[in-house]
Amino acid sequence: MSEKFDVIVVGAGPAGNAAAYTLARAGVSVLQIERGETPGTKNVQGAILYSHALEEIFPDFRKHAPLERHIIEQRMWLMDEGQACTGVSYRDDGFTAMPHHRYTIIRARFDRWFSDLVREAGAMVINETTVTGLLRDGSGKVTGVRTERAGGDVLADAVILADGVNSLVGQRAGLRKDIRAEHSALAVKETLFLPKELIEQRFGIGDGQGVVIEIAGRITHGMVGTGFLYTNRDSLAIGIGCMVSDLLRRTITPYQLLEGLKRHPAVKPLIEGAAMKEYAAHLIAEGGYKALPKLYGDGWLMVGDSAGLINGVHREGSNLAMTSGRLAAETLIELKKRGAAFTAANLSAYKSALDDSYVMKDLKKYAAVPDFLHENPHVLGAYPSLLNRAAREMLTVDGVDKRTKQSRILADVRQKRSLLGMLGDAYRFWRAFK
Amino acid sequence: MTASSLPVVNVEEKLFQNRYRVDAGRPHIRIRQQATCGRCETKPCIVCCPAGCWRLEDGGVDLVVDGCLECGTCRIVCAPGNVDWNYPRGGFGVLFKFG
Numbered sequence: 261m262s263e264k265f266d267v268i269v270v271g272a273g274p275a276g277n278a279a280a281y282t283l284a285r286a287g288v289s290v291l292q293i294e295r296g297e298t299p300g301t302k303n304v305q306g307a308i309l310y311s312h313a314l315e316e317i318f319p320d321f322r323k324h325a326p327l328e329r330h331i332i333e334q335r336m337w338l339m340d341e342g343q344a345c346t347g348v349s350y351r352d353d354g355f356t357a358m359p360h361h362r363y364t365i366i367r368a369r370f371d372r373w374f375s376d377l378v379r380e381a382g383a384m385v386i387n388e389t390t391v392t393g394l395l396r397d398g399s400g401k402v403t404g405v406r407t408e409r410a411g412g413d414v415l416a417d418a419v420i421l422a423d424g425v426n427s428l429v430g431q432r433a434g435l436r437k438d439i440r441a442e443h444s445a446l447a448v449k450e451t452l453f454l455p456k457e458l459i460e461q462r463f464g465i466g467d468g469q470g471v472v473i474e475i476a477g478r479i480t481h482g483m484v485g486t487g488f489l490y491t492n493r494d495s496l497a498i499g500i501g502c503m504v505s506d507l508l509r510r511t512i513t514p515y516q517l518l519e520g521l522k523r524h525p526a527v528k529p530l531i532e533g534a535a536m537k538e539y540a541a542h543l544i545a546e547g548g549y550k551a552l553p554k555l556y557g558d559g560w561l562m563v564g565d566s567a568g569l570i571n572g573v574h575r576e577g578s579n580l581a582m583t584s585g586r587l588a589a590e591t592l593i594e595l596k597k598r599g600a601a602f603t604a605a606n607l608s609a610y611k612s613a614l615d616d617s618y619v620m621k622d623l624k625k626y627a628a629v630p631d632f633l634h635e636n637p638h639v640l641g642a643y644p645s646l647l648n649r650a651a652r653e654m655l656t657v658d659g660v661d662k663r664t665k666q667s668r669i670l671a672d673v674r675q676k677r678s679l680l681g682m683l684g685d686a687y688r689f690w691r692a693f694k
Numbered sequence: 695m696t697a698s699s700l701p702v703v704n705v706e707e708k709l710f711q712n713r714y715r716v717d718a719g720r721p722h723i724r725i726r727q728q729a730t731c732g733r734c735e736t737k738p739c740i741v742c743c744p745a746g747c748w749r750l751e752d753g754g755v756d757l758v759v760d761g762c763l764e765c766g767t768c769r770i771v772c773a774p775g776n777v778d779w780n781y782p783r784g785g786f787g788v789l790f791k792f793g
Contacts, residue, residue, distance in 0.1 A: 295781055295782075297789050302788070304790060368792050369792075388784035390782070407784075438769070439770055504742060507742050511741045513742075513746075514744040515705045516700040519701040537711055537792070538790065539708035539709060539763075541765040542763075
């Protein structure tokens with residue numbers, strides 16, 4: 261291919277699609293290269309779509325996008341590994357009113373839909389092609405990409421790296437280091453099919469309404485991690501993720517954790533009889549602000565997962581991906597309009613735009629959390645199990661007086677964690693999350 | 695609960711539900727030096743691989759990438775950097791129906 265483009269986008273996930281769409285719509289010549297058979301076939305997410313980030317790009321997406329259910333209820337469950345589960349839920353049927361702020365989606369369908377828009381906007385999208393490296397000139401400026409295809413070098417004035425969490429292209433070019441095991445969570449997930457009516461009965465929801473269940477506690481066997489159960493239209497997504505360094509330490513396989521979650525008595529009746537149609541896995545970069553690589557340089561920008569833009573605390577990623585992809589594109593559009601070159605100095609406007617957005621503000625807010633959880637993994641295990649035992653004690657009416665029950669609970673708590681230890685946990689928790 | 699009381703899971707049954715286009719004879723992940731795996735005491739790849747692609751064999755490690763979910767975990771857990779990890783050729787590997 262001898263053609264030269266203004267911009268090449270590597271990858272067709274939310275970040276790459278947001279970037280390619282924004283660029284193409286502004287009349288910039290764009291080549292987007294995706295390694296999957298079609299966009300979406302390599303992409304894995306829970307998946308929750310937050311409307312705001314997509315709305316900025318495509319205001320009336322609700323009319324056309326393949327959305328599963330809008331969320332009206334969020335349950336937070338603290339489980340022990342055996343039989344108990346404490347939880348809170350927030351249900352708001354007001355969430356049924358348009359515009360809905362979040363939806364469950366099936367990524368293979370959603371990404372394909374988004375990619376069709378990218379194509380319609382005028383970008384050239386090539387599937388089934390893996391980018392193997394970056395082309396650079398004598399000064400080190402990125403001038404294009406190398407693909408595995410014969411004669412597969414393509415030139416561009418700028419390359420947007422949106423190749424996902426493993427970020428191989430950026431790594432190979434020395435633009436970033438590999439993600440580290442102690443900064444990464446591995447999540448595994450199954451898609452379980454169940455008739456629509458049965459889902460609505462079991463979860464107490466109406467047509468189009470959805471429930472999100474986030475699960476923490478001993479279900480991760482003391483490792484830092486969480487589980488989830490989401491309702492799609494006629495399927496459920498169930499998954500669990502833990503820090504990779506914890507899996508190593510405990511020698512527990514990810515599929516054993518998932519099986520433990522599926523068999524938990526609070527989950528089992530909800531998924532009973534469902535047909536498992538897919539098993540997927542995905543790494544999540546949890547290093548947060550302190551682990552971010554450099555996000556731009558001469559002729560290149562990094563967006564989404566490949567840049568580590570993940571808010572692990574709030575389980576957000578695809579919205580940060582879409583926003584960063586859009587901001588990268590807008591930076592290039594603005595420079596092109598001014599006739600300015602895509603130098604590192606000029607592309608620093610992308611970083612400034614990110615800094616001014618919720619993306620960096622949120623990452624900065626929780627900058628201390630990854631270290632806190634790494635150093636205090638017990639907070640996710642000990643407290644939920646204490647809460648469950650306290651609930652069991654108080655809810656068991658057996659003729660024992662309540663003050664005695666209260667003393668038992670306090671004794672149980674002190675045995676697990678000293679008063680000073682708890683105060684320390686509370687202080688460190690507050691410092692990390694404030 | 696201890697690790698020993700965890701459920702026994704046949705991960706191959708799960709993988710059977712997935713769609714793959716295997717690039718026969720061109721595995722996208724390779725072991726750089728077999729001897730390095732032989733000397734490795736912890737063999738984290740075997741524990742962490744969500745698809746069970748890494749197996750213990752004769753004290754060493756055997757890798758079959760056909761069921762790979764392309765997550766990248768084996769690469770990041772290998773302290774000596776003995777995993778030569780690449781994306782499969784375009785169009786090959788796992789093809790998620792739902793993702």
